[in-house]
Amino acid sequence: MHDCARGFSLSPACCSLLENPTAVLPEDSVEDELEMATVRHRPEALELLEAQSKFTKKELQILYRGFKNECPSGVVNEETFKEIYSQFFPQGDSTTYAHFLFNAFDTDHNGAVSFEDFIKGLSILLRGTVQEKLNWAFNLYDINKDGYITKEEMLDIMKAIYDMMGKCTYPVLKEDAPRQHVETFFQKMDKNKDGVVTIDEFIESCQKDENIMRSMQLFENVI
Amino acid sequence: MAAGVATWLPFARAAAVGWLPLAQQPLPPAPGVKASRGDEVLVVNVSGRRFETWKNTLDRYPDTLLGSSEKEFFYDADSGEYFFDRDPDMFRHVLNFYRTGRLHCPRQECIQAFDEELAFYGLVPELVGDCCLEEYRDRKKENAERLAEDEEAEQAGDGPILPAGSSLRQRLWRAFENPHTSTAALVFYYVTGFFIAVSVIANVVETIPCRGPTRRPPREQPCGDRFPLAFFCMDTACVLIFTGEYLLRLFAAPSRCRFLRSVMSLIDVVAILPYYIGLFVPKNEDVSGAFVTLRVFRVFRIFKFSRHSQGLRILGYTLKSCASELGFLLFSLTMAIIIFATVMFYAEKGTNKTNFTSIPAAFWYTIVTMTTLGYGDMVPSTIAGKIFGSICSLSGVLVIALPVPVIVSNFSRIYHQNQRADKRRAQQKVRLARIRLAKSGTTNAFLQYKQNGGLEDSGSGEEQALCVRNRSAFEQQHHHLLHCLEKTTCHEFTDELTFSETLGAVSLGGRTSRSTSVSSQPVGPGSLLSSCCPRRAKRRAIRLANSTASVSRGSMQELDTLAGLRRSPAPQSRSSLNAKPHDSLDLNCESRDFVAAIISIPTPPANTPDESQPSSPGGSGRASSTVRNSSLGTPCLLPETVKISSL
Numbered sequence: 001m002h003d004c005a006r007g008f009s010l011s012p013a014c015c016s017l018l019e020n021p022t023a024v025l026p027e028d029s030v031e032d033e034l035e036m037a038t039v040r041h042r043p044e045a046l047e048l049l050e051a052q053s054k055f056t057k058k059e060l061q062i063l064y065r066g067f068k069n070e071c072p073s074g075v076v077n078e079e080t081f082k083e084i085y086s087q088f089f090p091q092g093d094s095t096t097y098a099h100f101l102f103n104a105f106d107t108d109h110n111g112a113v114s115f116e117d118f119i120k121g122l123s124i125l126l127r128g129t130v131q132e133k134l135n136w137a138f139n140l141y142d143i144n145k146d147g148y149i150t151k152e153e154m155l156d157i158m159k160a161i162y163d164m165m166g167k168c169t170y171p172v173l174k175e176d177a178p179r180q181h182v183e184t185f186f187q188k189m190d191k192n193k194d195g196v197v198t199i200d201e202f203i204e205s206c207q208k209d210e211n212i213m214r215s216m217q218l219f220e221n222v223i
Numbered sequence: 224m225a226a227g228v229a230t231w232l233p234f235a236r237a238a239a240v241g242w243l244p245l246a247q248q249p250l251p252p253a254p255g256v257k258a259s260r261g262d263e264v265l266v267v268n269v270s271g272r273r274f275e276t277w278k279n280t281l282d283r284y285p286d287t288l289l290g291s292s293e294k295e296f297f298y299d300a301d302s303g304e305y306f307f308d309r310d311p312d313m314f315r316h317v318l319n320f321y322r323t324g325r326l327h328c329p330r331q332e333c334i335q336a337f338d339e340e341l342a343f344y345g346l347v348p349e350l351v352g353d354c355c356l357e358e359y360r361d362r363k364k365e366n367a368e369r370l371a372e373d374e375e376a377e378q379a380g381d382g383p384i385l386p387a388g389s390s391l392r393q394r395l396w397r398a399f400e401n402p403h404t405s406t407a408a409l410v411f412y413y414v415t416g417f418f419i420a421v422s423v424i425a426n427v428v429e430t431i432p433c434r435g436p437t438r439r440p441p442r443e444q445p446c447g448d449r450f451p452l453a454f455f456c457m458d459t460a461c462v463l464i465f466t467g468e469y470l471l472r473l474f475a476a477p478s479r480c481r482f483l484r485s486v487m488s489l490i491d492v493v494a495i496l497p498y499y500i501g502l503f504v505p506k507n508e509d510v511s512g513a514f515v516t517l518r519v520f521r522v523f524r525i526f527k528f529s530r531h532s533q534g535l536r537i538l539g540y541t542l543k544s545c546a547s548e549l550g551f552l553l554f555s556l557t558m559a560i561i562i563f564a565t566v567m568f569y570a571e572k573g574t575n576k577t578n579f580t581s582i583p584a585a586f587w588y589t590i591v592t593m594t595t596l597g598y599g600d601m602v603p604s605t606i607a608g609k610i611f612g613s614i615c616s617l618s619g620v621l622v623i624a625l626p627v628p629v630i631v632s633n634f635s636r637i638y639h640q641n642q643r644a645d646k647r648r649a650q651q652k653v654r655l656a657r658i659r660l661a662k663s664g665t666t667n668a669f670l671q672y673k674q675n676g677g678l679e680d681s682g683s684g685e686e687q688a689l690c691v692r693n694r695s696a697f698e699q700q701h702h703h704l705l706h707c708l709e710k711t712t713c714h715e716f717t718d719e720l721t722f723s724e725t726l727g728a729v730s731l732g733g734r735t736s737r738s739t740s741v742s743s744q745p746v747g748p749g750s751l752l753s754s755c756c757p758r759r760a761k762r763r764a765i766r767l768a769n770s771t772a773s774v775s776r777g778s779m780q781e782l783d784t785l786a787g788l789r790r791s792p793a794p795q796s797r798s799s800l801n802a803k804p805h806d807s808l809d810l811n812c813e814s815r816d817f818v819a820a821i822i823s824i825p826t827p828p829a830n831t832p833d834e835s836q837p838s839s840p841g842g843s844g845r846a847s848s849t850v851r852n853s854s855l856g857t858p859c860l861l862p863e864t865v866k867i868s869s870l
Contacts, residue, residue, distance in 0.1 A: 062262050063233075065277070065279070066231075069322075084235075088231075101238050122237050125237035125240045126237050133240055133243075134244070136240065140241045141241075157245075161242065161245070181245070181247070184247065185245060189244075206244050211246065212244055216240075216243060
């Protein structure tokens with residue numbers, strides 16, 4: 001994808017680390033450039049991915065071709081991710097939300113989203129059960145991945161979402177709208193009123209909410 | 224960029240699952256999806272060369288020919304491929320654009336041809352990638368300039384016949400500006416030239432000392448004082464002619480204010496004014512000094528030659544365009560002069576009987592030394608003075624040598640441009656003559672055909688059959704077409720001569736050569752005619768006939784080039800057309816790089832989506848989430864949203 005390369009001009013569009021998935025992105029851009037020239041990420045075999053995810057072979061083929069076209073190196077890192085996402089929300093600032101989203105997709109936390117991560121996430125979102133989807137959403141909100149959603153975490157998420165709206169909204173966006181929304185959310189979700197939402201509370205409350213349940217079917221046919 | 228957008232959209236939509244639990248209201252239902260999500264390989268046959276690509280690749284840019292349903296028009300069901308009768312080499316670049324998202328500009332191809340291909344395939348020229356953009360723009364600009372020069376040359380060096388109804392003023396102005404258009408203008412041109420020369424020579428000769436026939440008084444006088452009457456008469460005659468010319472030009476000028484401000488008219492005024500001032504100033508001692516000064520201005524008459532000499536005009540234009548370099552030269556020289564004069568003055572201060580009496584006096588020495596003149600009237604005598612003097616002369620050479628190449632290259636460029644323009648003008652005449660010949664040939668063929676009664680068709684003789692046989696099927700059909708047109712308009716075609724005879728001053732010759740592409744252009748120079756409608760229709764018909772007729776003839780290429788020249792360079796791009804309905808919804812995408820698209824994704828919970836439609840066109844100017852392509856991509860529309868978002 002040319003936004004890959006263009007977004008940051010020769011710097012690590014491709015991450016060096018595919019040999020060592022747990023390594024962190026090196027800070028030195030010279031090294032990155034060298035490594036970019038040599039390292040490419042190759043995804044697992046098609047059959048393996050098909051077994052791991054809920055997509056058909058054809059769907060995987062289509063997805064991979066698009067992915068590979070946009071990122072010839074085979075991985076997406078956070079900068080690119082943010083750029084991609086911002087293209088969909090030109091009015092507001094989607095960088096914060098994209099950051100959270102990136103962390104949610106990057107399950108092995110190596111700073112890059114490979115095709116496997118991509119497929120894993122999409123598989124859950126598009127073909128997963130309601131439970132899995134809610135699980136994923138909880139994981140998204142739980143910024144520090146400690147199993148609890150605090151009010152601060154929720155506020156960050158909410159602010160990120162509202163940031164994507166930008167300034168020009170109707171009705172006009174007020175300062176405390178995110179906070180109010182967080183309050184509403186906690187009222188609904190936090191059953192024992194201990195100030196945090198656990199995964200069970202979350203899933204339980206969501207399953208009770210008809211709107212949410214109905215909306216879960218919305219994205220089945222995206223691919 | 225649209226490719227990126229299209230591919231990542233499913234991902235963005237999937238990630239919207241993260242908003243679900245936060246939504247306070249039910250989200251709108253998803254849009255219907257096309258049944259076939261499979262990927263298939265399309266075959267695109269461009270003039271025999273087969274290109275195969277995934278359908279998805281082409282779908283990336285739904286605003287182009289290949290990405291939209293427009294390509295179905297080119298689908299050949301028998302062979303199962305899309306056939307385009309275009310240049311396969313150019314198509315390679317177009318297809319690569321779909322694949323890589325970057326449009327590259329081929330270096331060895333003509334930029335005009337490339338543009339045409341882009342227009343055909345619905346790609347906006349702005350899509351050219353950064354790597355090739357600069358060169359593309361340069362070449363386009365060069366082309367445009369050349370075409371503009373062509374046009375100007377055509378208009379300026381126009382046919383010898385003016386549109387009828389032009390006033391005396393216009394004709395006079397034309398005669399002044401283009402002396403070669405009529406004999407009278409040419410005569411006037413040479414006469415004024417001659418008198419300028421005479422006037423200048425008289426001014427010069429006036430001052431030569433000539434010995435009179437008698438040696439009393441023995442001292443020599445300048446000729447001007449010896450034959451004052453003769454010189455006065457000559458001067459008067461010249462000034463009268465110049466005054467007449469100036470007044471005539473003033474009368475004929477289309478914009479008198481502009482004429483008064485132009486350089487040439489100022490020169491004219493300065494040339495004749497001293498004479499008149501001299502007439503009215505009494506000849507007494509006080510003023511005669513000033514009067515003498517005024518006579519100096521008579522030398523400006525030599526600048527009137529610039530109307531007659533193109534080289535002089537070019538020189539003047541060059542100097543004007545190099546004003547900054549000249550300014551730099553002057554400035555640096557002044558600085559150097561002051562510095563060196565000061566140094567020389569103080570160096571030579573000690574010497575007695577020195578010429579360097581003051582710094583301004585040293586200026587003269589510095590100038591003479593820096594320009595390497597070296598008169599030798601002022602010479603340093605101290606050692607320090609000599610050292611600094613040599614430094615001064617060396618630096619003078621450098622300072623003067625620097626801006627000179629710039630000025631020279633400017634002059635050369637402008638000169639060559641003019642040469643090219645002149646050459647093209649000369650060639651143009653030949654070309655036009657050939658075209659006119661070809662066209663009249665065609666018209667004559669048609670008229671001949673009519674005369675032979677071939678159109679009546681009812682019958683008959685062998686001669687007719689023979690005549691008919693001599694023409695190709697194409698010609699037959701063509702003539703039939705022309706005939707139909709005649710019947711439709713109740714007018715007939717004639718040839719040039721007859722027509723110009725009937726209409727007098729109006730000539731078709733110059734006009735038909737200008738008539739543009741085969742599609743008729745009814746409004747044109749015909750509007751100058753105040754004649755009644757039938758005549759205009761007739762001219763229109765004839766122009767159409769001539770232009771269509773000429774297509775069938777040999778010098779089609781000539782006409783095509785002429786037509787091609789006139790065609791507007793801007794390609795009609797689909798993207799620009801499609802962008803219109805979306806612009807109204809575009810809130811903050813002002814830059815020309817962006818075309819907003821509407822994509823149906825569920826709006827974030829903060830909105831109040833209560834419509835059943837997935838995309839909320841938004842009351843009161845609120846736009847649903849728009850997609851912006853960061854690099855001039857064409858708008859990325861999902862097919863299902865096209866119908867919805869067409870407001």
